Amino acid sequence: METHRAGPLAGLRIVEFAGIGPAPFAGMVLADFGAEVTVIERPGGESRLGGGSALNRGKRVLRADLKTPAGLALVRDQVASADALIEGFRPGVMERLGLGPDTLCAAHPRLVYARLTGWGQTGPLARTAGHDINYVALTGLMPAAAREGHGPALPATLLGDIGGGALTMLFGLMCALWESRRSGRGQVIDAAILDGVGYMGSLIQALRADGLWSDDPARNFFLHQSPYYDCFECADGRWLSLGAIEPQFHAELMTRLGFVPVPPQDDPAQWPALRARVAARLRERPLAEWVLVFGGSDACVTPVLTAAEAPLHPQQQARRNFFMRDGVAWAMPAPKLSRTPATPAGNRGELADDIRTE
Structure with a gap:
């Protein structure tokens, strides 16, 4: 069993029911920041997506057959001394096991019972299956990731499972624990992931309400049609990200590309021609050369890195943003706390080595 170090959540006891995706991630975050997390694993758990085993660092794993009286008694004993419980099953599963909130919260009035699902506990879809891509699709926000002539494309699990699901649930958990004091x-x-992603879209909705957001890609620089906010291919097939929204940053970008005088920024009618010029210019050199051209500037240009390259980038190195465990680079917990920082457990409970290039 791993022994966890002190942290800002030291003394907080969490019972997590093993699953896949957002719930194990949420438990890992709590463990990284010092909570004592006990994972209840059932025989024959999910294997297609690896279950939560890769996210069990710093946790205590307790195996219990929830179909037996002995297994249920073991779980109830764990919950009796816990501050909070995390579960990510479909609605009704915990109730059928006799472990629903009505039962457990009645026995333990201070217990915070966190339920993390895709569709939520209520509504016509509540008991149906789904995954990250389905939940995000129903929020009305997925078209913002579409390119003309192509369907929307999202990074796997990040927006729905982790952003709208795990992180939203963790904030709710902290709110409930604070209120319980x-x-x-x-x-x-x-x-619900559906709810969380929709809430995350509040900025877009505010821009729309103020008349500053158009659903027409030809008039919205965020939607992959502008010459200054998108990813462009270099001569070697690698990609460069451009994000020069403010006028001064746009001027810096165009000047370093050699477009002087600086062309107008806010005339969508000129975007197609200028975009073609920008794309052609960036295809003249490989990525490494463009990195040197834009290095240290305010042009808002960065390379699109691979998972293997990211830990070695100077900014990541300076922030000590990755550590090694079992030969794999893992992201350090975020955010960074000045006095009681998170310390992810290594193989035997020790803090694993961060990645350095020296």
């Missing part, structure tokens, strides 16, 4: 009472958290 005053009231002495826990509560149930109904965290």
